[in-house]
Amino acid sequence: MAYKVRAVQVEDWERLRELRLAALADPLASVAFNETYEKAAAQSAEFWRGRASQGARGLLAETFIAQDDADGGCWAGSATVLDEGENAHVVGVYVRPEHRGTGIAESLFQAVEGWALERPYVARMLLHVHQDNPRAEAFYVRVGYARTGEFLNDPKAPGLREFEMVRELRRAPTFG
Structure with missing residues (x-):
């Protein structure tokens, strides 16, 4: 499969x-998100345009997608x-179930890093995993x-935890 990883643009909203919504509906993946399907589905077009344009507007966030050019440009992951x-x-x-195990996640992590x-x-890179x-x-x-x-309590199920994970990108300078 031929995947292209790129930043999301406003016209991609x-x-x-x-x-x-596919991620939030996926029973294996939905545990990873603090947002619910119902809340996301109820958001306005303006909300989604804003989310899609974060990087272009110079905000301190960027979303990358992996596009499957062999499958008509299907967005396989983000x-x-x-x-x-x-x-x-x-x-x-x-990553959509049918694209898992193809290397997309590695490509997305190369892009965010x-x-x-x-x-x-x-x-350093930081993330939380349920x-x-x-x-x-x-x-x-x-x-x-x-x-x-370190960990956070799952906001959807406070008895469960989200573990903090880190990967160093650069060593902090030492003085003295």
Whole structure:
């Protein structure tokens, strides 16, 4: 399969909405998202245009998609990265079931990490993985992330946890 990874543009808002709703409806992936399908489906076209144009507007976020050119340009997956100063926070990672295991996730992570490396102050990549998502955690470990020991409570199910994982991009300078 021939995949092209690129940043989402404002004119992509309808396709971005469709992919996000597919992710939220996917029983294996929905645990990874704090947003519900119902809330996302109820959002206005203006909301989706705004989400699609974050990077173009110079906001501290960018969404990348993997497009399957062999399948009529199907959007096979996505990942979003947020600039949080020393950390670039990866969120919203999703690959459609029929495209899993094809290398798309690696390509998306190369894109988000490349975006982060364009910012000289970003020292590390950060993400959270749900305790009930061992497949995603295994992938993150394989591409160099490790648990920090920190966690958040799942806002949809407070008895469950989202483990913090990190991958160093640059070493912090040492003085003295």
